Amino acid sequence: MANLKHRTKTALVGAWTGATWATGLARLTDAMCPPRLTILYGHCVADPGLNGSLHEDMKIEAEHLRSLLGALGRRHDLVTVAEGMDRLAGGGGGRSMVALTMDDGYRDNLVRLVPLLEEVGGRATVFLEAGAVVERRLPWLHALGWLDAELGTTAAARALADRVPSAAAALGEVSDSNRLKRVLKYDADRAERASALEALVVEHGGEPRAIVDSLYLSHAEARELARADCIEVGGHTVDHPVLSRLAAPEQHEQIARGRALLAELLEDGSGGVAAGSCGRTFAYPYGRNWDRDADSEAAARDAGYEFAVTTHEGTNFAAAPRFALRRIPIHGGTRLARLGAAAAGALPQRML
Numbered sequence: 001m002a003n004l005k006h007r008t009k010t011a012l013v014g015a016w017t018g019a020t021w022a023t024g025l026a027r028l029t030d031a032m033c034p035p036r037l038t039i040l041y042g043h044c045v046a047d048p049g050l051n052g053s054l055h056e057d058m059k060i061e062a063e064h065l066r067s068l069l070g071a072l073g074r075r076h077d078l079v080t081v082a083e084g085m086d087r088l089a090g091g092g093g094g095r096s097m098v099a100l101t102m103d104d105g106y107r108d109n110l111v112r113l114v115p116l117l118e119e120v121g122g123r124a125t126v127f128l129e130a131g132a133v134v135e136r137r138l139p140w141l142h143a144l145g146w147l148d149a150e151l152g153t154t155a156a157a158r159a160l161a162d163r164v165p166s167a168a169a170a171l172g173e174v175s176d177s178n179r180l181k182r183v184l185k186y187d188a189d190r191a192e193r194a195s196a197l198e199a200l201v202v203e204h205g206g207e208p209r210a211i212v213d214s215l216y217l218s219h220a221e222a223r224e225l226a227r228a229d230c231i232e233v234g235g236h237t238v239d240h241p242v243l244s245r246l247a248a249p250e251q252h253e254q255i256a257r258g259r260a261l262l263a264e265l266l267e268d269g270s271g272g273v274a275a276g277s278c279g280r281t282f283a284y285p286y287g288r289n290w291d292r293d294a295d296s297e298a299a300a301r302d303a304g305y306e307f308a309v310t311t312h313e314g315t316n317f318a319a320a321p322r323f324a325l326r327r328i329p330i331h332g333g334t335r336l337a338r339l340g341a342a343a344a345g346a347l348p349q350r351m352l
């Protein structure tokens with residue numbers, strides 16, 4: 001029943017956004033609605049050589065992204081998050097804005113995304129996970145992805161059950177890879193999870209550092225990315241934890257140290273930071289309301305960030321909470337009409 005309701009709603013929203021985009025109604029709402037910033041988010045521009053092993057939901061084809069940004073750019077200004085928020089706060093007129101964001105710091109963000117943005121006149125905010133990009137440690141999700149592909153989900157879950165006592169009971173029963181991710185994400189002790197996954201990858205012939213190097217920007221690539229005119233670099237913690245599961249001091253450590261590591265990496269040698277607007281915007285790991293709490297926002301403010309983005313869908317108007325900005329996901333199945341309607345203010349929050 002819930003599934004039917006969801007499918008019906010998806011179909012209705014699809015029909016509504018298609019109609020508003022095709023008939024020009026989106027232009028009308030765009031002109032009538034107050035100024036707004038629509039933030040899109042993804043992870044990678046698909047490239048078999050750079051991110052072939054990652055889940056399809058994390059990728060968007062270059063051609064698809066180019067056509068989305070090209071079309072949105074004809075009606076809206078393409079900006080970074082910090083730039084868009086500055087303009088909203090300034091209260092000036094002008095066109096409404098669309099900001100693309102990419103999470104985690106994958107290599108394609110430099111190799112594929114920057115040339116694409118230069119081509120369409122776009123801009124983007126890229127959030128770097130400092131543990132992977134700066135410290136070159138393999139994030140648990142990618143260790144799990146490697147192990148799952150190598151052993152199969154059931155065998156991987158059994159091997160983990162022996163080494164992660166905090167989630168052993170739940171792990172013993174798992175045969176579905178999404179369920180395995182959820183158990184490890186929310187039920188397992190972080191230290192147990194990290195050491196068990198790293199040990200299992202090594203025991204089965206994997207090289208954690210080589211996996212990091214194949215997926216994430218190198219130090220030189222991160223600096224080059226930060227120097228690109230079309231890029232704002234933002235923070236994404238050190239280890240990508242579920243912040244709401246951490247005590248306030250640990251949250252602060254994750255967010256502040258993540259920002260400090262990035263600043264150190266991106267310093268241009270003259271004491272300045274390579275990117276003009278590095279370190280203003282933060283992305284909460286996972287980004288759902290239950291993945292963060294009031295301490296997360298306080299920690300982001302204390303660390304020196306000015307804005308923070310979630311993964312709850314919606315468009316941001318001038319009064320939007322600066323530390324709970326909404327974003328809309330983009331991937332292979334994303335339709336222009338939906339993004340166009342949202343950017344035009346024609347997709348009410350209730351429809352998302």
Ligand SMILES: [Zn+2]
Pocket residue numbers: 103104236240285286
């Ligand atoms: Zn992330």
